[in-house]
Amino acid sequence: MNKQRRDNDIIQLAHGGGGRLMHDLIQDVFESAFRQEDFSARHDAALLRDINGNVVMSTDSFVVNPLFFPGGDIGSLAVNGTVNDLAMQAARPLYMSTGFIIEEGCPLAFVRRVARSMRIAADRAGIAIVTGDTKVVERGHGDGIYINTAGIGVIEHEDTLGPERIEPGDAIILSGDIGRHGIAVLATREELALESELESDCAPLAADVLALVEQGIKLHCLRDLTRGGLGTALVELSEDSQKTFVVEEDAIPVSNAVASACEVLGFDPLYVANEGRFAAFLPADQASEAVAFLANRNPELQPVIIGEVQDDGKPIVVARSPLGTERVIDMLSGDQLPRIC
Amino acid sequence: MKHLSEYRDATLLKPLIAGIQTMSTQPWRIMEVCGGQTNTIVRYGLEQCLQPMISLLHGPGCPVCVTPPCYLDAAQSLASRSDVVLCTFGDMARVPGTDKSLLDIKAEGGDIRTMYSPLDAVTLARSEPEKQIVFFAIGFETTAPLVALSIVQAAHHGLRNFSVLCAHVLIPPAIEALLQFPEVKIDAILAPGHVCTVTGTREYEELHEMYGIPIVITGFEPADILQGVSEAVRCLESHESEVTIQYSRAVTAAGNIQAQRLIEQVFTVCDRDWRGIGSIPASGLEIVPAYQGFDAVDRFALELQPSPQTHDCCGRVLRGSLSPQECPHFGTTCTPQSPIGAPMVSSEGACAAYIQHARHDQISRSFQGR
Numbered sequence: 001m002n003k004q005r006r007d008n009d010i011i012q013l014a015h016g017g018g019g020r021l022m023h024d025l026i027q028d029v030f031e032s033a034f035r036q037e038d039f040s041a042r043h044d045a046a047l048l049r050d051i052n053g054n055v056v057m058s059t060d061s062f063v064v065n066p067l068f069f070p071g072g073d074i075g076s077l078a079v080n081g082t083v084n085d086l087a088m089q090a091a092r093p094l095y096m097s098t099g100f101i102i103e104e105g106c107p108l109a110f111v112r113r114v115a116r117s118m119r120i121a122a123d124r125a126g127i128a129i130v131t132g133d134t135k136v137v138e139r140g141h142g143d144g145i146y147i148n149t150a151g152i153g154v155i156e157h158e159d160t161l162g163p164e165r166i167e168p169g170d171a172i173i174l175s176g177d178i179g180r181h182g183i184a185v186l187a188t189r190e191e192l193a194l195e196s197e198l199e200s201d202c203a204p205l206a207a208d209v210l211a212l213v214e215q216g217i218k219l220h221c222l223r224d225l226t227r228g229g230l231g232t233a234l235v236e237l238s239e240d241s242q243k244t245f246v247v248e249e250d251a252i253p254v255s256n257a258v259a260s261a262c263e264v265l266g267f268d269p270l271y272v273a274n275e276g277r278f279a280a281f282l283p284a285d286q287a288s289e290a291v292a293f294l295a296n297r298n299p300e301l302q303p304v305i306i307g308e309v310q311d312d313g314k315p316i317v318v319a320r321s322p323l324g325t326e327r328v329i330d331m332l333s334g335d336q337l338p339r340i341c
Numbered sequence: 342m343k344h345l346s347e348y349r350d351a352t353l354l355k356p357l358i359a360g361i362q363t364m365s366t367q368p369w370r371i372m373e374v375c376g377g378q379t380n381t382i383v384r385y386g387l388e389q390c391l392q393p394m395i396s397l398l399h400g401p402g403c404p405v406c407v408t409p410p411c412y413l414d415a416a417q418s419l420a421s422r423s424d425v426v427l428c429t430f431g432d433m434a435r436v437p438g439t440d441k442s443l444l445d446i447k448a449e450g451g452d453i454r455t456m457y458s459p460l461d462a463v464t465l466a467r468s469e470p471e472k473q474i475v476f477f478a479i480g481f482e483t484t485a486p487l488v489a490l491s492i493v494q495a496a497h498h499g500l501r502n503f504s505v506l507c508a509h510v511l512i513p514p515a516i517e518a519l520l521q522f523p524e525v526k527i528d529a530i531l532a533p534g535h536v537c538t539v540t541g542t543r544e545y546e547e548l549h550e551m552y553g554i555p556i557v558i559t560g561f562e563p564a565d566i567l568q569g570v571s572e573a574v575r576c577l578e579s580h581e582s583e584v585t586i587q588y589s590r591a592v593t594a595a596g597n598i599q600a601q602r603l604i605e606q607v608f609t610v611c612d613r614d615w616r617g618i619g620s621i622p623a624s625g626l627e628i629v630p631a632y633q634g635f636d637a638v639d640r641f642a643l644e645l646q647p648s649p650q651t652h653d654c655c656g657r658v659l660r661g662s663l664s665p666q667e668c669p670h671f672g673t674t675c676t677p678q679s680p681i682g683a684p685m686v687s688s689e690g691a692c693a694a695y696i697q698h699a700r701h702d703q704i705s706r707s708f709q710g711r
Contacts, residue, residue, distance in 0.1 A: 263345065322351030323358075323563075325386025327698040332677075 009108040016102070016136030025134065029108070030100075033115035034129045046130035048095055053154040058085035062147045067110060069185045071199030074145055075117035077275060080204045082151035083125040084224040087206035088278065090161055090213050091153030093127040098149050100134045103142030114145060125204035127151070153206075157213055163240035165220040168311030171287035172245060173280040175208070175294065176201065176302040177253035178230050182273035183261045198257040203276030208298055212280075217290045221281040224274075228331065231270035231317075233279055235331050239315045246318045247307030247329075271332050276300075281309065348562030349385075357567040358390045364574050365394035370526055371573050372661050374516055375533035376403035376689020377561045383694040385563045387570075395570060398525070398661035401515050401618060402533060404480040405432045405687035406659060409614040411645045412508040413438030416477045419506065419641060420451035426469065428462040429477035430484075431455040432687040437680060459484075459491035459505070466495065466503035475637045479508045482539045485626055486600035489607035492628070492635045506637040507628055510613055512536050513544040514624035518615075520552050524662045529573035531559040531566070534588035539604075541596025542584055549584045560588035607632055614647055616683055617656035655682030658691055665695040672696060 014021040062078045072080075078098065086093045098118065102111060122129050180201040187196040205224060212219060221241070223233045230252065238245050254262075254269045262269050282290060287305050294303040317329040347353065373379060379399045382388060388397050401407050417438055420427035427443070434443040434455060447453040452472075456462060459476045466474035478488040488505060495503040512533060519525055532545050537558045545556050555576035559569030569587045576582055586592050604626070613625025628636040637643065654670060657663035665671050665684070675681040677693055684690035 259345065321385055322349070323354055323385060323387075323390055325389045327384065327386060330697060 011102050011104060011106045011108060011111065011136055013104050013136050013138065016134055022134065025108075025111075029112050029115050030132055030134070033112070033119045034132065036128065044131070044133075046095070046097075048130070048152065051094065051152075051154050053156050056086055056089045056091045056153045056155060058082060058151045060085060060149055060151075062149070063143065064185065065143055066185075066188050067114065067144050069188045069200055070197075071180070071184055072202035072275070073114060073117050074147055075114035076121040077202055078147040078149050079118050079121035079125060079127065079129075080202050080275060081226070082149045083127055083204040083206050084275075084278070086151050086153035087204070087209045088161070088222040088224050089153070089155060090157065090159065090209055090219060090222065091155045091206075092210060093125060093151060093153045093204075093206050095128050095130045095152045096122070096149050098129055098132045098147060100132070101142060101146040101148070102134065102136050103144055104136055104139040106144050110144065114147075121204070125206060159213075159219065161219055161221050163221055163237050166237065166241040166243055166281045166309055167220060167283075168243065168309055169284055170220055170281045170309040171284040171305050172234075172247060172307040172309065173282065173287060173290060174230065174252060174304055174306045175205070175278045175280070176276070176300070177255045177258070178225065178274055178277060179254060179258035179262065179269040179272035181275040182229070182267075183258050185273070186265070187261065196257055196261060198255070198261070201274055201276035203300065205276065205278055208294060208301065209278070211297055212290060212293065215290075215293055217282060217286050217293070219280055219282050223279050225277045225279065226275065227273050229269070229271040229273060230277075230279065231268070231329050232331050234317045235329060237279075237281070238317050241309075242313070242315050244310040244312050244314050244316055244318065245307055246310055246320060249319045250322050251304055251306045253302050253304060270329065279306075284308065345562070348560075348564040350564075354563055354567060357564065357571060361391060361395060361567065361571050361574055364571070364578055366578060368394050368396065369528045369574060369577050370396045370398055371529045371531060371570055372398040372400045372519070372525075372527045373531040373533075373559070373566070374400035374402040374512060375531075375536070375561070376406075376687065376691075376694075377535070378402065378531060378533065378559065378566055379691050380689055380694045380698075381561055381563055381566055383691075383698045386698075387563060387566060391570065395574070397570075398527065399658070399665075399691040400519060400661050401615060401659040402512075403684065403687050403689040403691070404484075404510065405436055406655075406683040406690045407510060407515075407615045407617065408433070408436070408479050408508050408683070409616045409647070410438045411614070411647060412477075412479075412506065413443070415638075415643045415645055416475075416506055417441060417443060417446050417451075418643075419475050419637065420446045420453050421449070422473075425473045425475055426452045426454060426465065427475050427477060428454045428456050428459075428465065430457075430479065432689070433477060433479060436683050436686045459488045460494065463491050463494045463498070463500070463503055466500050467498060470502055472502060473640075474503050475506055475641075476503075477506045477508070481510060481512050481533070482536045482604070483533075485509050485608065486539060486597070486603045489603040492607050492632050493603065495635055496632060501634075504635050504637040504640045505628065506643075507608070507626060508613075509608070509626035510615065511610070511624050511626065513548055514621050515615065515618070516548060517551075518618060518621045518624070519660055520548075520554065522660055522662070524657075525660055527554065527661070528577055529555040529557070531569045531573065532556050534558055534560040534565070534592055537586075537588070537592045537596065539597050539600045541601075542586065542592070542594045545584050549582065553582050555582050556584045558584070558586045558588055558592050560591070615659075617659035620647075655684055658682075658684050665692040668692070
């Protein structure tokens with residue numbers, strides 16, 4: 001069987017059946033993409049050697065539709081999402097697993113492309129994909145490819161981060177402009193006929209976070225902004241920390257492309273998904289230094305101080321408008337839906 | 342985005358606010374009749390800026406909120422059928438009917454698709470000829486031309502599997518009904534800019550002639566609304582009364598003639614129930630006999646029983662006689678997660694706007710439920 005023919009093949013139920021087809025799939029697609037010293041293609045469990053420090057572990061599942069979008073695909077998304085969950089503990093990402101749930105009929109070329117993309121993203125983020133699994137479900141019971149991951153990282157410093165460490169007076173930093181991922185993915189859905197050159201912000205955050213720690217910035221809490229956007233992340237942290245956050249609406253960067261798309265669709269960029277942005281809570285006297293350091297280190301970020309933590313005992317997030325008026329930011333009750341007039 | 346940031350620029354908005362405050366020698370009550378305007382007012386805190394002299398009343402400007410439950414029930418019964426794909430605008434899916442919402446029906450297996458344009462439903466009907474495609478059409482004069490066009494297109498293609506459940510309503514009769522309600526005192530009206538891009542200004546001239554009330558056809562950005570309020574206050578303070586167009590970058594006196602012709606070709610005016618308000622004469626659109634084959638009511642022999650009026654609070658909110666945070670259910674027993682009435686559901690509903698953008702000093706009330 002030559003390579004050309006294999007690339008035209010589609011996934012069959014037998015690819016998950018444990019027989020020859022599955023063996024070939026693992027060898028031809030996954031092992032060739034993930035091959036490195038630690039990858040345990042022949043064993044179900046990977047041996048993780050000599051981790052020194054507190055170990056953190058995360059799990060996440062990825063079901064994005066479409067599988068490929070401007071600025072990334074489900075593979076890079078899975079790796080970066082896993083890396084970022086670890087990074088939010090200021091941990092160094094070390095190892096991850098990947099479980100593929102593939103729908104019968106999915107082109108083999110898609111699987112190959114996603115696996116390669118995972119390897120490239122993993123190399124960029126400095127994480128090793130050490131074990132994996134494949135299942136195939138009947139046509140109509142999946143959406144092309146779903147990926148589940150687990151991530152393992154190590155904390156190499158004394159601080160533990162979390163909402164409980166957020167203090168009154170802390171500054172709130174946002175690492176860059178918001179809403180790119182959500183709009184980039186939406187724009188690829190043909191029913192919207194929305195033309196945009198926008199790319200997802202999908203990116204690993206660990207290196208930036210670890211550099212902040214090494215710079216001596218005393219981070220209190222980090223949160224990557226994912227599905228619910230900046231608004232939901234802030235409300236969650238406010239509730240978990242039982243503190244009031246006040247943010248200046250004008251300070252939150254939104255690109256023209258995202259702002260325009262949100263106008264058309266009736267969305268609030270505060271609730272649009274991101275995959276390469278985080279909010280940081282840290283002592284106010286280190287905020288300017290942290291912003292300058294991040295901006296200098298990574299030109300793709302656009303770090304800004306967006307607000308501060310206050311202590312009036314209410315777990316709420318208040319947005320101050322340029323007019324000086326204030327409104328409460330709450331979680332959305334469901335998905336953002338388009339307005340009709 | 343240049344044109345958006347300008348209409349939201351605080352350095353331009355503050356002089357407008359100061360001008361309105363200087364002009365006002367007595368309290369005025371100004372009503373907007375557009376959910377988009379309500380959302381902007383609440384989001385930017387414009388009421389806070391204009392108090393105490395100017396009260397902004399929020400009228401029945403959210404089409405999702407005013408659609409009566411009998412249409413929702415009919416849409417749900419259609420969506421439950423295995424041969425039907427029900428298409429609608431997004432917000433409609435969450436609104437409770439008598440028992441359930443369309444989202445509930447979807448979770449139970451109904452094929453419900455949210456769309457931005459009814460023309461997409463025509464495309465769907467052509468690609469899935471074995472299914473009956475029903476578009477649940479709601480909204481004001483803004484969305485009616487597109488729905489009309491979808492019916493014309495379906496007729497052109499000879500489609501036998503496309504129909505429309507038409508719950509369209511018209512804004513001027515609703516304004517007139519409100520002006521006749523004794524409980525609502527309105528000094529001036531901000532008319533909906535997007536509706537008037539289609540209809541032009543004639544019907545608002547007629548309203549003005551009958552009721553002698555200043556009407557300003559207004560846009561949706563903070564600067565638009567402040568300019569609209571400013572013009573209304575100028576009229577009131579100088580005892581002038583006229584119809585003026587603030588939203589002149591989109592609205593002309595004649596409106597969009599082509600869109601009006603489409604509406605006339607496909608629809609005829611009928612009496613219609615408004616959720617929270619009741620029956621308003623000549624306030625709805627129904628499909629003309631020539632296109633009857635595309636009327637879902639006809640095709641599926643639906644019976645639209647007038648539903649009992651829902652919670653009186655919702656009606657009073659929709660009529661502008663009760664502010665959302667004055668409602669005893671607001672934020673306590675009625676929340677976006679478990680709404681009692683439609684104004685808490687749609688992003689353009691007044692109660693949802695207040696919950697979403699609640700003022701800092703209102704939160705102790707609205708967050709009691711947590």
